[in-house]
Amino acid sequence: MQEDFHYYATYAAAVLAGYSHEESMEICYSAQFVDLCTRTFLTRVKGPKNAATTQLQLELMDADTHIVGLQDITRIWASFHFLPKDLYAQKKHVTKRYLRKYRLICGPNGELVRDTVNLAKGTSLQAVGIAMHVLADTWAHANFAGTPSLVINNTDSHFYEVYPDGSEKQINFRHTTAPDDVEKGLYTSSLFQGNENSIMNLGHGRAGHFPDYSFARYKYLPAWGGYEEVFKDNPSDYYKAFRQMIYAMKYIRGEEPEFKLDYYDGTKADEHKEEIMGIITKRQIDACLDWKAFGESLSGKEIPDFSTESYIQEYLDAAEDQKSGTFLGRFFTGALSQKSMVTNRIYSSGNKLAGYSIEYKKEGAK
Amino acid sequence: MKIPEVRLRKYKKNLVTSGWGVIVFCVWDIVKYISTFFIKSSYSEYLEEFLPEDDKALYAFAMFFTLIILGLILFLHAFVGKCAIQVGQGKRHRINYIPVAIILVLMTLFSFVMGIVEINSMPLDLSIASLILDSTMLVALTDLLISSFKIRTLEKQIAVKGGA
Helix, strand or coil, X not given: CCHHHHHHHHHHHHHHHCCCHHHHHHHHHHHHHCCCCCHHHHHHHCCCHHHCCCCCHHHHHHCCCCHHHHHHHXXXXXXXXXXXXXXXXXXXXXXXXXXXXXXXEECCCXXXXXXXXXXXXXXXXXHHHHHHHHHHHHHHCCCCECCCCHHHHCCCCCEEEECCCCCEEECCCECCCCCCECCCCECECCCCXXXXXXXXHCCCHHHCCHHHCCCCEEEECCHHHCCCCEEEEHHHHHHHHHHHXXXXXXXXXXXXXXXXXXXXXXXXXXXXXXXXXXXXXXXXXXXXXXXXXXXXXXXXXXCCCCCCCCCHHHHHHCCHHHHHHCHHHHHHHHHHHHHHHHHHHHHHCCCCCCCCCCCHHHHCCC | CCCHHHHHHHHHHHHHHHHHHHHHHHHHHHHHHHHHHHHHCCHHHHHHHHCXXXXXXXXXXXXXXXXXXXXHHHHHHHHHHHHHHHHHCCCCCCCCCHHHHHHHHHXXXXXXXXXXXXXXXXXXXXXXXXXXXXXXXXXXXXXXXXXXXXXXXXHHHHHHHHHC
């Protein structure tokens, strides 16, 4: 997902879940910040490098793809952007090596989503924001894995956009720096690389930004699918993601007794369903303005534009023993907890693709 | 058992891959025929064993005929490969390349068998490389034939199912 959903839509969901404007701002800022907290940023603010929640393209270009490098990449992307749906998934007639990657395929309503939401309960608003980012991405990034893998993440020429009237158009991805043109149906994706562990095969790179567009309905043959066609209905999924975020935040606030999977808020979102679906189904690359207007109409307050600079000075000015109490400090703590939890679950399932892990909550940063 | 549409996609992909394999490996066939003559002796010396001395016209014709044969080999492979790719991509439905593909299978099989029989007539590494490449070509051609027939069968099955 993109800034329109992670920042503005998360704000709207937080308001509908009962948070105040100020609390909703902390949550939505943290949700969006997950897409920007890189090692480069952490170096700049002298923060803990292990708290990185994403990697810049340049960082990925420089990343090693030997086993340790791959574990480092997988730890970040599987923890924050491609949360595995089923770490114990079974598939017949495949090698163990393939099965480890297959089990990292992202999808909504997996046990790890419940663990993510439970981890955020009783902690900071920053942790809630991180959880909302992870939850939302399980919907948009479903069917792709947060590890570089050709045999899981590759796509081919059988990739069709399905329009609301039922017609289809084949998408021929191009490999340029030109922006996507939704009017002409021109989209960019990463280059095909025959190397199994190439960075080009990370996540949904082979489908470009297309899975992140809320209006997109598409069918394609995922490399792991055994030639079976997968149909992805983003409008429906994004609406479910929005409702699930409201439900999750209600649970975190204590208004719901538990967080159940496959369960969505039924009232708050439905009151505004027409407006929300209008935003989601509109063919546009960036829905920030629409979501912003919606969020402001709910709270009656202005949502400032996102800026990575907002909390840097606070962090830099704080004394060493006070840094963890700053906005960024709380975000870093939440990120470390989330990363530790997910990589620990992956490791405990017998899968070393995310490397070895410790329980951060018990043992702290090492 | 997967549904017919899924299996049809699988065999179409196979056909495209095999088609490309046949086209690429035809280069090997050309290299093999030329190197066979040059390993045993220079091609001109080889021709001189069979042609009358000083008959330059016949010699030139023989060289020209050899080039024609090499061109024909290239054409047959390219024809089969290209048709298979088009069928796999759904751009063509006739499978009249099948008889040519069968001829290529027989030629490759003959080459493979002769490669084993005459394994000592060439350096060992060249013989082994030749056998490996011939067997790969056989696999590609066999897969091409099987995929072509499977596609035909499945398309009919789907058409019947659609009609019913």
